[in-house]
Amino acid sequence: MSTFEDNASIKNSISSVISDYYQLTKPGITIAVLASMLVGFVLGSGAEINFAVMLHAIVGTYLIAAGTGAHNQFLERNYDGLMKRTAKRPLPDNRIDSTKGVIFSLTLIFAGLAYLILMVNPIAAGVSFATTLIYLGIYTPLKRVSAFNIAIGAIPGALPPVGGWAAANGSIADPGMWLLFGIVFFWQIPHVMAIAWMCKDDYSGAGFFMVPKNDLNGTKTAFWSTLCLILLIPITFMMYQFAGLSLIFLTLGMLFALIFLFYGIRFAMHRTKEHAKKLMFASIAYLPLVWIAVFVDLFF
Template structure:
């Protein structure tokens, strides 16, 4: 680190430094991971929820998810510096030096792994660690290679409820957890595609090969968005058919999927940035609303 960087760091307060490390963990994504893990844990627990195990699962999952987000920023610090939406992150803005970022992120990942193995169960630890490995070792480098990265990235993005179910049951062989995986997977693809359409110039300037880069007319973007949004309907119905969730969830899930589909179709008809933004907000609203329906169905019916 040069003297100019030293001077910048010296003048910054302790609170500023803590805030930057917190931002490094991608707190929004980390919170989404925790909520999705919680849904998997509760549904996997059936009538008997072990709250001690749940607390340990939340702590261990938080550590791995936060470390994964931080290490992703460490890996992508150069390309982040080339994009307007990410150039002010702590690493490209040099508010945290790269070595410190790497040590911080890896410490979180491996401490979370050991925490889950020792205080929850090895299966939950394995699922969470696999999530981190796929995200960092496959999805992240594939962003510079092929647009298929969006489908690959949806896999680790969909694994948190599987990790929650595994934390509750110690296995990954039950159909319920994979139906939850399906909801997360099919939700995430159009969600990411809407963001990629909005930021396609930014992504291209950083050399990231998101799908809209070579899809100027948006035909492929719309096709895969519609396929995945429509797939939410049978998965939602299957959760009801397998008696994992009840009628409240079924009705609410279909209504929310219809709302998501409406804005996806609207984007498909007129592929403007304004409609892409509406589709993005519809996707942002969809997932928490569905998880709320799960909780209402589980605890209040």
């Protein structure tokens, strides 16, 4: 019985360690990065998809995205410990030693970079590495300086479909690819601002500038969120014109953009945490629905 209990304890301990390292990779964000990359890959492939290259792109992108998320948590471990929503993350909660955390994150980043160079192409690797550098080198420190970090952070957030497109055809010159970038860029700003407005006291207590300066009643936050939501409408139309998509995508894409805008306007009118929460949920639904619209258009 004692041996059985010891074995069970060891298994539970190993499982807990694996779970903590998995949490360190920000799995939700990493999966979203992979989904955006795949949309770019499929659209950039044209008439024929190279599934072998696609698989390599998935592996390499996962490694570098997971490493980037882990390194972000390493850099912000002390500040995460000051916020309720992040205090129980593995590093601030001391479930993973910071030295082990940084070794883990950098290993994933450079393994992913090398994998993309060798198994996909250098351009796709370059886009992914640029994503990492902007996210960690500019966006992460800027969060403690200015709310402009939201716009800067939207750049690496919008680069995964560019990386996917580059993985498919080795080019970053196609207009359809940059329209995909635009959709994710202008989606991300209201998404982040809705979360920032909901958690503004938590962010402020940790020294993060996640809402515009002196925006006590949310006027600036509502303005920039609504502006980005409005811009999604012409970008959706241009996707129909320049990315080889049909009326199926145009109809669904416009519908989703208008619904998203509706919740943005509701937040702009009321500017409460309740309406910010509704905008956040609308943003969580919007992007996967748009990607589904792309795949429905292409394959059905």
